């Protein structure tokens with residue numbers, strides 16, 4: 027049974043996929059109301075009210091996944107989650123249309139002074155001359171950030187007869203042309219736009235993007251709209267531009283601090299606001315809740331999640347193709363790590379044959395997680411493997427080769443440690459399983475399963491019998507034994523698969539046998 031804490035107001039109907047699952051127990055309470063139970067939850071489902079801080083994650087010791095029913099994850103400490111191997115997912119497009127429509131509504135209300143006129147009429151006034159506005163038709167709209175919402179706003183703007191100038195450093199010319207907008211530098215957008223709307227995430231680069239310097243580059247009489255994140259327009263910097271009339275009006279759905287309290291911007295008649303309502307429609311809330319609920323279900327069923335913030339994106343189709351290699355990669359990493367139980371600097375993974383055509387990033391992450399698992403005390407998985415490797419100064423890289431050694435597919439891992447290098451190669455045979463086909467310079471064939479024993483020895487008659495006697499004397503049953511050698515009479519090796527793990531006494535007894543050079547226990 028998986029326990030899911032839903033700590034913000036999330037559409038009831040959207041939670042149906044979770045409610046109908048027999049394996050899921052949903053608790054709908056605020057974090058503060060379940061302090062004593064925090065360590066029991068497997069998943070946390072939030073909107074933007076719950077702050078998923080490092081401190082909260084520390085208390086939620088069983089947590090595996092955080093779901094954000096919405097786009098922005100700035101209320102979640104994603105780095106802290108990643109460090110702990112916790113997957114963070116969002117619902118990237120469920121509220122796009124609502125947010126775009128809200129932006130457009132705010133823009134229209136701003137230039138026609140609808141909120142001010144509304145208040146006036148409600149105050150029993152009829153002052154038509156006080157509320158003369160501007161048309162949107164024929165105006166230049168500057169869109170900063172042309173992702174899902176920015177592009178939907180642009181479509182609506184074009185329908186209103188506006189010209190759209192876009193600034194987005196990651197936007198391709200083809201996509202801009204397709205959507206009938208033109209790409210410009212930030213300075214060009216600032217200088218040309220009659221109305222500027224921001225649709226970026228809040229990042230180090232976008233915080234204060236419209237600050238004193240850039241606001242000074244805008245047209246006199248410009249209108250500004252922020253329905254993205256508070257802080258993209260610097261609120262303090264805005265004040266003198268409103269006072270001087272350089273900025274004709276501002277529409278804000280979001281604030282640096284929410285709620286904004288007695289914020290000085292609220293005193294301006296030409297600042298119109300809503301309390302972060304961009305996604306507040308029945309439709310958007312149903313969409314985002316359903317999206318995260320379905321993703322959570324997939325996650326608990328062991329299927330890939332497609333909207334993870336901290337994992338490589340992986341569709342179900344791709345996962346089905348790579349899953350055998352994903353497990354093989356994990357085993358290769360795990361065995362190599364135990365064999366090379368010294369500090370290592372570099373892992374090099376080579377893919378050959380059919381596996382080379384697949385999405386290998388995920389396989390490499392799995393291999394890396396397998397490699398790191400015996401070395402680190404904390405949880406390590408595909409989510410945090412790259413980060414943990416970096417922290418430990420281990421670099422890794424992928425290569426692709428035509429050399430399959432006669433197998434349909436082959437994954438080769440070379441581990442570089444100080445003065446020592448180790449290579450292991452494996453293949454996956456459909457309907458048969460994983461096989462290790464090359465181990466430390468020797469061609470061999472064994473299944474990477476269970477309790478393994480590696481013995482390196484000189485190639486002499488009688489070695490197999492001697493090893494068998496020692497194991498027999500210690501009541502250890504051999505399930506399978508594979509032998510290989512580099513050359514007759516030279517270095518040879520055995521890989522034994524045992525019915526139970528062996529203790530140090532058995533290893534010592536084996537090491538006493540003449541011509542045995544190394545004995546290692548390997549768990550796969």
Ligand SMILES: NC(=O)C1=CN([C@@H]2O[C@H](COP(=O)(O)OP(=O)(O)OC[C@H]3O[C@@H](n4cnc5c(N)ncnc54)[C@H](O)[C@@H]3O)[C@@H](O)[C@H]2O)C=CC1
Pocket residue numbers: 097098099118121122125170171172173174175176193194195196197225226227228229231232253254255279280302303304305306
């Ligand atoms: N007010 C509300 O209730 C809602 C607000 N949002 C917010 O709207 C914003 C946009 O959301 P989406 O369009 O879904 O995101 P998105 O990820 O689809 O688009 C963001 C765009 O910003 C661009 N970008 C990133 N850094 C930039 C920079 N330094 N300068 C210019 N462009 C940059 C990216 O290339 C991308 O195209 C986010 O901040 C999101 O949190 C989203 C939904 C509802």
Ligand SMILES: O=C(O)CCC(=O)C(=O)O
Pocket residue numbers: 073074095096097098099121302304305306
């Ligand atoms: O959950 C909400 O209403 C906020 C939506 C939002 O800001 C987002 O999805 O980024």
